[in-house]
Amino acid sequence: MPTSIIGTGQSAYTRHPSPGLDTAQVLAQAVTAALADAGLAPSDVDGLALSSFTLGPDHAIDFAWRMGLKLGWLMQDTNGGASAGGMLQHAVRAIEAGDANVIVLVAGDRMDQGAFARLVARYNRATEDHLAPLPMAGPNALFAMLTQRQMASLGLERRDYGRIAVAQRGWAAQNPGAVYGTALTLEDYLSAPLVADPLGRYDCVPPVTGGDAVVVAADRSGKARARVLSVRASYNADQQDGDGLSTGLRTIAPASWAESGVDPSDVGLACVYDDYPAMVVAQLADLGLLPETGAGRFIAEKIATRALAVNTSGGQLSAGQAGAAGGMHGLVEAARQLMGRAGERQVDARHAVVSGYGMVLYRFGACATTTVLEAAA
Known part of the structure; x- marks a missing residue:
């Protein structure tokens, strides 16, 4: 059914x-x-x-x-x-x-602010016992190290991540529900205060x-809708032993594409979980949308130019991360786009992929999900 x-x-x-x-x-x-x-x-x-x-x-x-x-x-x-x-x-x-x-x-x-402080201090036992006592707030330092490793692995620079943040802010300007819709330039991104090197202010998702x-x-029939072609989940794929450069999406993406009957090249919209720009890169790669080589060129030629629509709501980086709703934000946006209800930011896409990523344990997210949707009327 x-x-x-x-x-x-x-x-x-x-x-x-x-x-x-x-x-x-x-x-x-x-x-x-x-x-x-x-x-x-x-x-x-x-x-x-x-x-x-x-x-x-x-x-x-x-x-x-x-x-x-x-x-x-x-x-x-x-x-x-x-x-x-x-x-x-x-x-x-x-x-x-x-x-x-x-x-x-x-x-x-x-x-x-108080609710967020309590959340990051007692997120789980691993956080409470081993991460909260360290002189850092939340997972920024963990993902700063992951970003450094990704930069070295893929040959990326800060400006490559900046192009993702700037592109999503451009989408947010067309989303009346986004918390941050004012223009952001690459120069603004690069000159922003560092939070945890190489992460700056615009790399870190704002809680809302x-x-x-x-x-x-x-x-x-006869009603605009987003048909669910496949939905898969992965939990503890690497048992926290991996390097963080890939997520659980890599283990479930092949089956997800096969079940949906859709090829990554058919996707006109990607809504990926964006707590940090490095995770946008990692998930696009795991889904087969970002090539194994030339990541920086792909970002400049596909994401920055909107040749591939990515996080058209502005993503969490500009629209805001609404607590646990962060994983639902991309699903709502993809469905709205496929039903033709995205207003000024509407794109022409028949298929969309949505990914979820979350629950940082000692090092990285332990959970990942992927959903493939199709526009239907």
């Missing part, structure tokens, strides 16, 4: 949430918007998947009760940037099995308050 995304929704992204706003409200706003986009009511929903770092002490069932949802299928995912793909994988299987007909996937957080949601259902 073909399954599709038939509606998308977001709550407002902001660096400064209002004092009365809580995580449940952020998630509810995204769900309400997604259902309205799909032309459905809460009574039509019989499945829910939720991901959030800050919903506690409530859980997915508590949120469903507050929303008035009566469900036959429910899950809660805690895998950060890989949550969207993981939830979509389970939702597709649930619909195929007849366990649910209409499933809402939602992810988001109320993320102010916000939420994202999609509505997943069996195919409905």
Whole structure:
């Protein structure tokens, strides 16, 4: 049974949430918007998947009760940037099995400075016991070392990563929901203060308050939708023993392309998890979109020129990383593009690939997901 995304929704992204706003409200706003986009009511929903770092002490069932949802299928995912793909994988299987007909996937957080500090200090046991005691905040230093290694391996320079950040800021200027839409030049990027050499201010994803949601259902003819051709996940692919230059996507990409019947050369849009520009490069390479040689030339000729549309919302680097919703951000954008609802930034693409990446353990992300979508009407 073909399954599709038939509606998308977001709550407002902001660096400064209002004092009365809580995580449940952020998630509810995204769900309400997604259902309205799909032309459905809460009574039509019989499945829910939720991901959030800050919903506690409530859980997915508590949120469903507050929303008035009566469900036959429910899950809660805690895998950060890989949550969207993981939830979509389970939702597709649930619909195929007849366990649910209409499933809402939602992810988001109320993320102010205090919430972010608590998150990075107690992200998991590895962080709490071994990383938090070090004189650094969050994973910037880890990904600075990874970026140095990638630069040496692929012959890249800071300006190559700068072209990615500048290109995404250009897309963000066409996205009214992006937190940062003002122009960014390569000179601005290169002259910005260093955070952890070689990472500067514009290499590090900004945490924001916000939420994202999609509505997943069996195919409905005559309605614009993004059909799910394949969705795969990889967990602990390298057991934290790898060099970080490749992700779990490398192990699942061949099967994902084979199942979808789509070749990487057919893809007109890539929405990859972009906590750092180096991870954009790594995931594009693992997906087979970036050649094994000439990475810098590919960035200059394909990404900077928009010959390949990458992270057309501005990505997390410019739109903002909405807590656990970071993994959902790219899925929402890809679906909107394929349904022709991206406004000024609309691209002409029939196929899109979305990747998720998250849950830094001792060194790098332990989870990765890939989804291939097709425009259908």
